[in-house]
Structures are given as structure tokens and as C-alpha cells.
Amino acid sequence: AQTVTQSQPEMSVQEAETVTLSCTYDTSESDYYLFWYKQPPSRQMILVIRQEAYKQQNATENRFSVNFQKAAKSFSLKISDSQLGDAAMYFCAYRRLYSGAGSYQLTFGKGTKLSVIP
Amino acid sequence: NAGVTQTPKFRVLKTGQSMTLLCAQDMNHEYMYWYRQDPGMGLRLIHYSVGEGTTAKGEVPDGYNVSRLKKQNFLLGLESAAPSQTSVYFCASSNRIYEQYFGPGTRLTVT
Numbered sequence: 001a002q003t004v005t006q007s008q009p010e011m012s013v014q015e016a017e018t019v020t021l022s023c024t025y026d027t028s029e030s031d032y033y034l035f036w037y038k039q040p041p042s043r044q045m046i047l048v049i050r051q052e053a054y055k056q057q058n059a060t061e062n063r064f065s066v067n068f069q070k071a072a073k074s075f076s077l078k079i080s081d082s083q084l085g086d087a088a089m090y091f092c093a094y095r096r097l098y099s100g101a102g103s104y105q106l107t108f109g110k111g112t113k114l115s116v117i118p
Numbered sequence: 119n120a121g122v123t124q125t126p127k128f129r130v131l132k133t134g135q136s137m138t139l140l141c142a143q144d145m146n147h148e149y150m151y152w153y154r155q156d157p158g159m160g161l162r163l164i165h166y167s168v169g170e171g172t173t174a175k176g177e178v179p180d181g182y183n184v185s186r187l188k189k190q191n192f193l194l195g196l197e198s199a200a201p202s203q204t205s206v207y208f209c210a211s212s213n214r215i216y217e218q219y220f221g222p223g224t225r226l227t228v229t
Contacts (some may be wrong), residue, residue: 110159
């Protein structure tokens with residue numbers, strides 16, 4: 001079974017600074033997807049970024065980028081120029097590439113609560 | 119295009135009562151999921167469906183039942199609510215590709 005570990009329950013960053021959230025995972029598969037989801041106080045789960053394991057290039061979406069280290073099974077999220085609206089819970093998630101007879105369910109980490117200090 | 123909607127948004131039940139949570143999606147997705155979110159636990163899969171008329175158990179299925187009579191709807195039932203089922207429930211849908219789309223969540227309190 002796959003597991004996802006987020007070792008930082010809480011983090012804080014000064015507005016306009018850069019912060020990195022850590023995520024490690026365990027899988028025996030070679031192809032899969034990794035995601036970062038953001039959950040603000042509204043509770044809505046919002047996709048931040050997606051990484052396909054078969055792509056060597058790290059994904060980037062505006063101020064958000066990842067450092068994907070496949071051999072180390074590490075998938076960290078870097079937020080640059082942090083803004084007050086970035087304050088939220090962030091969840092790392094894993095999904096198999098091929099479902100077979102099963103589903104494309106997500107396996108989530110326990111989350112990191114990010115605070116942004118004005 | 120509403121995406122994924124959930125009804126109701128909040129509910130308070132007494133122990134032993136029953137209720138049904140409704141999830142609807144308008145993206146023609148084959149796959150639908152029910153998760154529960156508890157403090158410090160992330161989201162855990164309760165049940166899922168890979169198509170109309172199909173359901174399967176996830177990680178924490180005990181105390182819940184589901185049905186998918188129509189492709190766009192996925193119902194989560196609690197037959198006899200217990201305080202341990204106090205949680206926030208999320209529905210999600212997806213196709214074979216990429217990410218899941220989540221509903222806004224239902225906060226359920228069982229007293």
C-alpha cells in the first residue's frame with residue numbers, strides 16, 4: 001500500500017518570502033501522479049500543482065513549484081513571494097497511474113498548516 | 119457548469135439517527151469518491167465508484183453505505199450515526215486522467 005508522509009504539521013513564512021513544504025511517499029510502482037492540494041478556511045480543496053512521475057522536469061505553476069526527487073521518493077512544494085492568501089492547509093497526495101480493476105483514488109498526507117505573517 | 123456539489127453543507131444528528139449525503143457532478147466523470155477528513159488525519163477514502171451501478175470499499179468503510187444509481191450522483195448513507203462519525207465529508211469525481219475535483223464538503227456532528 002502507498003503511504004504519504006508530511007513531516008511538518010505547521011509552518012510559517014513572512015509575507016513575500018519563500019517557503020518549502022516537505023512530502024515523502026512510499027510506493028513500489030514506477031509510474032504515478034503526485035499532487036499538492038490547498039485547503040483554505042473555506043474548506044474547499046483546490047489543486048495547486050501536479051507532477052507526473054515519468055516526467056523528469058519539475059512542475060511549475062506561477063509562484064508554486066515542486067522539487068521532485070523520484071529516487072528519494074520526495075516531493076516538496078516551494079511557494080515563492082508568499083501572499084496572505086496562501087495561508088491554508090496543504091496536502092500532498094499520491095495516485096497510481098493505472099487503475100486496473102480498482103479506482104484512481106488519492107492517498108493523502110496528513111497536511112501542513114501554513115501561516116503567512118504580514 | 120457547477121462541478122461537484124454536496125447536500126447538505128451542515129448537519130447535526132443524534133446518536134442512532136440515519137441520514138443520506140448527496141453528491142452530484144456535471145462533468146460526466148466515471149469515478150466518484152467519498153472521503154472523510156478528521157483533524158490531524160488528512161482525507162481518508164470511505165467508498166468509491168468506478169461507474170454507474172458500481173460501488174467498492176475504501177480505507178474506512180465501516181458504518182457507511184453508498185449507492186450510484188445514476189452516473190452523476192453518488193449517495194453516502196449513515197444507517198445508525200455514532201459520535202465517531204463526526205467529521206467533514208468530501209465527495210470527489212474524476213476521469214482516468216489527472217486530478218480529482220472536490221465538492222465543498224459537509225460538516226456532520228453526531229451528538
